[in-house]
């Protein structure tokens with residue numbers, strides 16, 4: 001890693017998600033690469049959900065931070081390989097939990113049967129981030145954002161968000 | 167080998183038209199959770215449409231842009247399935263007003279999502295790398311849309327007499343429009359030949375299995391089909407698309423290149 005790319009990483013390291021300010025873009029797996037390309041520095045980001053309204057803000061935040069640093073680098077959005085919650089670091093998952101959002105489960109192994117799209121993973125137990133109880137129910141598949149589902153805890157009665165595996 | 171642009175437009179127009187339709191529930195959902203759910207489904211669909219329009223613009227070059235494709239084409243240039251432009255209620259002429267019917271919304275989302283999980287899954291191997299990348303994201307989003315719609319289909323079908331009757335009426339009304347899935351348009355034929363598209367005909371048994379399984383669990387019956395097969399995907403639309411586009415496009419057309 002060159003000094004220039006190290007400097008950029010260091011500067012972008014602290015940028016957080018606009019919707020979930022306790023986790024950084026790097027921990028979420030949105031900030032992918034910083035490359036010292038022949039034609040200049042390049043920062044690669046990848047979108048979460050196709051329609052995530054935070055992506056515009058994220059790109060602006062990255063550009064603004066680079067401008068602050070006086071670094072000329074282009075910001076490239078890359079779709080492939082597609083973002084997955086499996087890229088989220090354990091540290092990020094712990095922070096989500098502490099923030100009151102149940103972190104995503106690891107995605108189940110691929111299944112090839114015809115009905116795979118409508119089957120539910122067998123062990124889809126989501127623990128309450130407030131009291132730890134596993135007696136929880138889905139209130140809605142879509143919570144405050146597309147990436148989260150709304151759950152309710154049957155023990156402490158608190159509602160909470162679950163970051164869905166993607 | 168060139169990527170058949172008309173096929174990408176078909177996929178993009180499907181997404182943008184259903185995204186616009188579902189967004190009509192924003193602020194009017196039957197319950198708050200469903201209001202949020204439909205808004206989130208719409209955001210995914212509009213996001214998918216944007217990625218596809220961007221890919222088309224990239225292939226066309228010149229001054230083509232996602233905004234130009236979404237806002238400055240007229241109804242006959244759209245290539246979406248007729249199913250997706252219909253209003254959220256049973257058969258009525260385009261200018262007639264009726265209450266939105268959530269059963270219609272759910273049944274349509276179910277029928278379309280059940281097709282698209284299969285289409286996106288297959289398109290991950292498209293010869294067009296840009297389309298394959300979009301498909302890999304879309305298949306994950308669409309499977310959540312399918313779960314959502316299927317849950318409500320079963321809940322309403324196997325619910326009260328009223329909810330059962332309404333969701334059965336929606337199935338009877340909308341199912342004939344799905345025949346359009348299984349005819350091959352020239353754009354689809356060209357895209358299949360170029361290994362860019364999947365042959366939808368080959369997906370039919372899997373779609374039938376998903377639909378029949380859900381209808382059985384929902385205690386609903388599947389109507390027999392006979393009659394006219396719609397042709398929205400070749401640009402022959404119902405009277406409803408013009409009204410939808412008028413609303414969707416008016417702001418961009420009143421303030422071309424407006425920024426705020």
Ligand SMILES: [Zn+2]
Nearest residue numbers: 128131153156
């Ligand atoms: Zn609890």
